[in-house]
Amino acid sequence: MRLLSHNVLRNTAKGVVDGYPLKIEAAEIDVRDTEPDLTFIRHLLPTISFSGLRSAAEDLGLDAAAFPASYSTTLGEDEAFLRALHKALFDVRVLEGSLVCPESGRRFSIRGGIPDMMLTDEELS
Amino acid sequence: MSRPERQNTPQNYYDDKEARKYNSSSRIIDIQSEITERALELLALEPGRRALILDIGCGSGLSGEAIEEAGHAWIGCDISKDMLVVAAEKESEGGDVLQRDMGQGLPFRAACFDGAVSISALQWLCYEDSKAQSATARLMRFFASLYTVLRRGARAALQFYPENSEQVLLITQAATRVGFQGGLVVDYPNSSKAKKYYLCLSFEHSYRVPQALGREEGGRALTSVGVTERERVKPRGRKKGGKREQVKSREWVLAKKEKQRQKGLNVREDSKYTARKRKDRL
Numbered sequence: 499m500r501l502l503s504h505n506v507l508r509n510t511a512k513g514v515v516d517g518y519p520l521k522i523e524a525a526e527i528d529v530r531d532t533e534p535d536l537t538f539i540r541h542l543l544p545t546i547s548f549s550g551l552r553s554a555a556e557d558l559g560l561d562a563a564a565f566p567a568s569y570s571t572t573l574g575e576d577e578a579f580l581r582a583l584h585k586a587l588f589d590v591r592v593l594e595g596s597l598v599c600p601e602s603g604r605r606f607s608i609r610g611g612i613p614d615m616m617l618t619d620e621e622l623s
Numbered sequence: 624m625s626r627p628e629r630q631n632t633p634q635n636y637y638d639d640k641e642a643r644k645y646n647s648s649s650r651i652i653d654i655q656s657e658i659t660e661r662a663l664e665l666l667a668l669e670p671g672r673r674a675l676i677l678d679i680g681c682g683s684g685l686s687g688e689a690i691e692e693a694g695h696a697w698i699g700c701d702i703s704k705d706m707l708v709v710a711a712e713k714e715s716e717g718g719d720v721l722q723r724d725m726g727q728g729l730p731f732r733a734a735c736f737d738g739a740v741s742i743s744a745l746q747w748l749c750y751e752d753s754k755a756q757s758a759t760a761r762l763m764r765f766f767a768s769l770y771t772v773l774r775r776g777a778r779a780a781l782q783f784y785p786e787n788s789e790q791v792l793l794i795t796q797a798a799t800r801v802g803f804q805g806g807l808v809v810d811y812p813n814s815s816k817a818k819k820y821y822l823c824l825s826f827e828h829s830y831r832v833p834q835a836l837g838r839e840e841g842g843r844a845l846t847s848v849g850v851t852e853r854e855r856v857k858p859r860g861r862k863k864g865g866k867r868e869q870v871k872s873r874e875w876v877l878a879k880k881e882k883q884r885q886k887g888l889n890v891r892e893d894s895k896y897t898a899r900k901r902k903d904r905l
Contacts, residue, residue, distance in 0.1 A: 502675075503698050503719045506735040510728050510768070518732060532716055538673040538696070545675070545735055545774070612707050615700070615723040615730045619756065622727055622764070 499613050502542075502587040505550045507613070509599040509606075511621040517599050519550035520606070522557040524595040528611075534584035540574040542587075555586065626786060628750050634724075637682070637703035646683040646709050655742055658782050658819060659689035662740040665780035665808060665823050665833050668695075674737035677772065678718075679725050679781070680744025684710030687718040690740070698736075700725065701744075726761030728768035738777050739769060745783035745822070749790045762797035769824075770801045779803075779824040791820070798822060804830040811837035814886030837885045873898040 509517030548568050555562035564582055566573065573579060597606040597613055604621075607614050627636050637645070645651055668674050674695045678686055681699025683706045690697045696717040701707050702724040710720045723730055725741075726748050748762050769779060785791045795807065805824040811817035812835070823832045876898035883890045 499721065500719045502696075503721060506698065506731045506772075507721070508730055508732055510730050535673055541672065542675065547732065550732075610708060611711050612704070613721045614704075615721050616702075617724075617727050622756070 499592045501554050501590050504554050512623040514601050519553040520597040524592045526594040528591045528593050536580050539580045539584050633747050634702045637706045639705040642705040642709045655685040656689040658742050659686040662780040663693050666738040666778045677736040677739040679741035682706040684713050686742045691717045725765050728764040729772050731772040733771045734774045736773050739779040741781040745781050766797050766801040781822040806832045808832050808835045810835050811887040817887035837887050
């Protein structure tokens with residue numbers, strides 16, 4: 499699971515309001531460098547939840563302070579920041595561990611890099 | 624061939640063996656990437672710009688490969704763990720997968736994706752595999768969540784294999800009930816093999832579905848599938864002049880070729896040699 503996916507994922511079980519951001523309990527992480535596409539990162543900027551990103555960075559022991567608390571239009575001009583953002587969103591992968599819902603405490607396991615987001619029939623609204 | 628939807632639930636049908644078989648069949652790979660390319664075309668994304676695409680029912684990541692080839696990043700979800708394991712083994716540069724049953728709704732924040740595609744998956748929602756969940760409830764939950772996770776201005780192109788016209792109706796009605804605009808694009812409607820259904824959805828009120836392929840008088844959007852009237856066969860009688868009409872005249876050959884083109888078959892171009900009589904030999 500990439501942090502980009504973590505950034506958009508939420509728990510939609512019955513009775514949960516936001517279900518966001520999911521806390522990451524990582525047992526195995528892999529970091530692999532890929533070539534950043536800065537135009538694409540700029541395009542993604544307004545969609546990224548920075549609170550979600552900071553929470554993920556904290557959970558993984560990355561530098562959360564490198565990311566602002568919220569979106570502002572000037573962010574797209576800072577190339578070093580865009581590169582750091584690309585690295586966080588695309589290069590860091592959680593291979594083993596779990597995602598924990600901040601509201602209900604429900605755990606979703608991650609095995610082989612694949613989060614299991616399946617709900618039971620009782621959890622459906 | 625019987626439909627897999629009739630045999631088992633998707634998570635049981637696509638087990639490890641089926642997933643590897645699926646992913647190594649060159650015929651399936653070709654068909655899947657062709658459909659994905661067409662679905663991306665139907666999304667009408669801003670040209671030259673990388674987009675974040677949601678792939679619903681991504682399976683072993685065949686569609687994901689086509690999405691990447693088109694230059695986009697994607698996040699895929701599928702109900703079958705075994706299919707996803709095959710997808711994850713590919714270690715794609717721009718894609719990521721997670722396990723989720725789309726009938727439970729999509730587990731994403733609002734307005735994240737620039738577009739959504741789905742290849743040969745939607746029809747699974749029409750089959751009730753657990754007593755607790757009706758097909759309608761699952762379809763409604765899916766479309767309602769799709770409506771929220773797409774960015775305003777984004778579109779969805781969902782290709783599926785309906786078993787009958789009731790399924791088409793069930794799916795399109797669920798989509799319109801949650802507020803989507805759009806309809807069906809049926810490519811190559813005259814061919815049983817190349818015929819493909821795409822449900823094209825948008826937020827815009829003025830949205831008109833794109834033209835279908837292999838259709839003569841422009842793409843007419845179908846919201847329900849009707850039966851086309853059979854053309855009456857005209858008796859091949861004598862013409863006024865008393866001369867019998869040639870059995871395989873140039874017009875007949877051209878008409879037949881046109882029909883085959885509509886079915887999406889590979890047909891030679893028309894030339895001056897088309898239907899020309901061969902020299903009489905000894």
